Amino acid sequence: MSLGVSTAVCQNQHDQSDDHATQTEHTDDHNACGFHHDPAPGSEYDSKANSFHHIADANVYSIGPLQMPLPVMAFAPGSGWDFFMSSKFHFETFGHGDGHNAYNRYVLHGGTLKRVADDAFPMGNVEIDGFTVKHEMKEGKEVSVSYLCYQGKEYKIESKSTADFGLFGGGITSFYDFSLTKNVVSMFIIFGLFFFVFRRITKSYKERDGMAPKGVQSFFEPIFLFIQDEVAKPFLGHRWEKFLPFLLSLFFFILGLNLWGQIPFFGGANVTGNLAVTMVLAIFTFIITNINGKKAYWEHVLWMPGVPAGIKAIILTPVEILGLFIKPFTLMLRLFANITAGHIVVLSFVGLIFMFGQMGASVGGALGGAVVSVPLTIFMMAIELLVAFIQAFVFTILAASYIGAAIEEHH
Amino acid sequence: MVGSIAAIGMGLAVIGAGIGIGMVGAKAMEAIARQPEAVGDIRANMILMAALVEGAALIAIIVAFLVA
Numbered sequence: 001m002s003l004g005v006s007t008a009v010c011q012n013q014h015d016q017s018d019d020h021a022t023q024t025e026h027t028d029d030h031n032a033c034g035f036h037h038d039p040a041p042g043s044e045y046d047s048k049a050n051s052f053h054h055i056a057d058a059n060v061y062s063i064g065p066l067q068m069p070l071p072v073m074a075f076a077p078g079s080g081w082d083f084f085m086s087s088k089f090h091f092e093t094f095g096h097g098d099g100h101n102a103y104n105r106y107v108l109h110g111g112t113l114k115r116v117a118d119d120a121f122p123m124g125n126v127e128i129d130g131f132t133v134k135h136e137m138k139e140g141k142e143v144s145v146s147y148l149c150y151q152g153k154e155y156k157i158e159s160k161s162t163a164d165f166g167l168f169g170g171g172i173t174s175f176y177d178f179s180l181t182k183n184v185v186s187m188f189i190i191f192g193l194f195f196f197v198f199r200r201i202t203k204s205y206k207e208r209d210g211m212a213p214k215g216v217q218s219f220f221e222p223i224f225l226f227i228q229d230e231v232a233k234p235f236l237g238h239r240w241e242k243f244l245p246f247l248l249s250l251f252f253f254i255l256g257l258n259l260w261g262q263i264p265f266f267g268g269a270n271v272t273g274n275l276a277v278t279m280v281l282a283i284f285t286f287i288i289t290n291i292n293g294k295k296a297y298w299e300h301v302l303w304m305p306g307v308p309a310g311i312k313a314i315i316l317t318p319v320e321i322l323g324l325f326i327k328p329f330t331l332m333l334r335l336f337a338n339i340t341a342g343h344i345v346v347l348s349f350v351g352l353i354f355m356f357g358q359m360g361a362s363v364g365g366a367l368g369g370a371v372v373s374v375p376l377t378i379f380m381m382a383i384e385l386l387v388a389f390i391q392a393f394v395f396t397i398l399a400a401s402y403i404g405a406a407i408e409e410h411h
Numbered sequence: 412m413v414g415s416i417a418a419i420g421m422g423l424a425v426i427g428a429g430i431g432i433g434m435v436g437a438k439a440m441e442a443i444a445r446q447p448e449a450v451g452d453i454r455a456n457m458i459l460m461a462a463l464v465e466g467a468a469l470i471a472i473i474v475a476f477l478v479a
Contacts, residue, residue, distance in 0.1 A: 230455070330466065337469035394462040 033130035033149030036096040036110065042361040045354040051347040055270045055340060057183045058097065058111035059086050064265050065094045070185060072113060074106060076175035079123075082106065086113070086179075088125060102128050102148070106175075109146055112160040115175045116148060121155050131157075183277065186269035190256040227251055231397050235404035243403055246288060250281065251396040258339060258388035262381065272391075273340035275332070282332035285399045289406045290324075296410035331398060338391045342384040349377045417475040424475070428468030435460045 061068040069087035076082075082104050089099025089108035097111030103125050105116045129149040136145050147154040158173040197216060204217040213221050232240040232247055257271040271277055299305065301320045304312060352373040357366025439457040443450055 330470070333470045333473065334462075334466035337466070337473045341469055341472060390458060390462050394459060394466075397459065 033132050033154075035092075035098040035100065035130050041359050043359050045351060045359055047348055047351045047355065050351060051344050053110065054347050055273055055343045056112065057181045057270075057274060059108060059113045059179055059181050060091065060097050060111050061182050061185060061269075062097065062111065067091060067093060067097050067111070070182070071180045072106070073178040073180070074113065074115075074175050075178065076105075076115065079104070079175075090127075098131060100127060102126050102150070107131075107148060107157060109148075109157060113177055113179060114146070114157045114160055115173065116155045117158050117174045118155045121148075121150070126150065182269050183271045183274055186260055186271050187257065187277075190253065190260055190271075194252055194256055224248065227396065231393075231400045235397070235400040236407065237404065237409075239407055243288075243400070246284075247396050247400055250285075250399055251392050254281070254335065254395055255388060255392035258392060259385075261339065261343065262384055262388065270339070270343050272335055273343055275336050278332040278336045281335075281395070282328035285331060285402065286325075286328040289328075289399075289402045292403065293406040294409070296408060297406045327398075327402060331395060335391050335395055338387055342380070342387055346377055346380050346384065349373050349380060352376075415478075417478045420478075421472050421475040424468045424471035427471075428465055431464035431468075432461045435464065 059070055059072060061070055069085050069089075069091075072082065072084055072086050074082050084103060086099075086108055088101065088103045089106075090101040091097055091099045091108055097108060099108030102116070102121070104123050105118075105121055107114050107116065107128065109131055129151070132147050132149060132154065133144050134147060136143060146157045146159075148157050158175075160173070160177065197220070201217045201220055204213070204215065208214065208217070212218075227248055228240075228244060232244045236243055254272060257277070261270045261273060293301075301324060302317055304316060304320075307316060350373060353366055353369040356369030356372075357363065435457055439453050442453050
């Protein structure tokens with residue numbers, strides 16, 4: 001899979017160099033204010049922009065080209081809270097999520113919620129003329145900044161509000177986005193799904209006490225017993241019962257979210273490929289590990305016995321303290337990187353069809369691209385299925401190992 | 412020559428992953444050959460180790476994405 005990612009990235013790098021001829025928003029024309037329109041046949045396919053657009057979170061739920069509005073909850077210091085449905089943005093139902101209206105200085109641009117930080121822009125529901133993108137220099141690097149056109153003037157739009165260090169085009173902005181985005185809705189769906197499935201299983205166990213399992217119960221029982229016998233008991237020792245619910249929740253939540261992101265047209269809700277989600281899971285693991293740390297654990301981390309004091313204070317203790325934070329950090333990055341890498345590779349392979357077909361100009365090219373791309377995509381999705389299970393398992397087993405190290409008795 | 416040096420860095424990271432996972436796989440094959448009845452245990456541990464090694468390589472890939 002690492003090979004696949006490198007191929008995909010080399011392909012993306014090549015496309016970025018022909019940036020000025022690419023689709024839609026990359027207009028060099030100063031007055032070209034408009035909404036997102038499909039790129040003309042014959043233009044170059046921007047693989048990088050499309051890949052990042054599809055793995056990013058959005059304030060509309062898109063199933064294929066159909067866009068469904070989701071509730072927006074945002075807080076801007078100075079303007080207060082705003083709760084509304086993103087249908088107030090009047091975006092096209094079959095389109096790319098560009099809102100034709102702005103509401104209380106919020107706009108919907110490319111499916112994500114953005115805000116105009118300018119006080120000169122009116123509040124309330126206003127109809128805007130369009131969006132345009134300019135390339136500006138920021139700290140020596142050329143970035144694309146979006147502008148909003150309204151009544152002949154251009155207002156700068158901030159990038160979307162994210163907490164993942166601006167990795168994929170977001171950043172810290174003047175507003176806090178608490179909306180029910182695609183990822184949040186997906187998490188609720190997976191939570192509801194597993195809640196009802198496990199309730200059904202519990203009822204089955206009560207009804208069929210002493211009998212052989214049947215149905216959903218028999219499907220989940222091996223997985224449950226696997227986590228209990230191979231992960232919980234070996235690592236957690238005699239207190240495994242206390243932590244088994246946490247480990248099971250972790251495993252099934254991550255597995256469900258990984259698999260949900262694989263389904264092609266359900267909006268491609270790439271939930272676990274989002275740094276924020278994996279960060280929260282890692283923070284939970286960190287909290288549970290350290291709250292349950294025994295005296296022996298803290299001794300081993302901070303002042304380990306059997307090592308000369310000089311080496312302990314200068315080298316080992318700082319390294320161990322760093323390790324305390326790095327271990328959950330790697331948990332977060334491992335899951336995020338695996339899932340995101342897989343999604344980017346699949347999206348790049350599908351993008352091959354558009355690239356060979358030159359955005360609709362050449363049908364033969366598109367068919368040739370499909371002949372190449374479809375087997376590769378199927379292969380990649382099979383690997384992704386495997387990776388979904390493996391990454392959920394690895395997260396769980398590492399969490400179990402960290403908790404086990406924390407609750408270990410002094411021997 | 413166009414492109415950025417981040418792609419070269421990414422390729423180097425993949426070399427590391429390839430070597431690491433290759434070694435894990437090779438040793439696992441040897442172990443299975445020596446003791447065929449332990450196939451289940453060996454396979455489970457091999458997959459776990461491969462995931463950890465691949466995790467390190469993918470962290471390098473994400474950093475390369477950040478840079479370019």
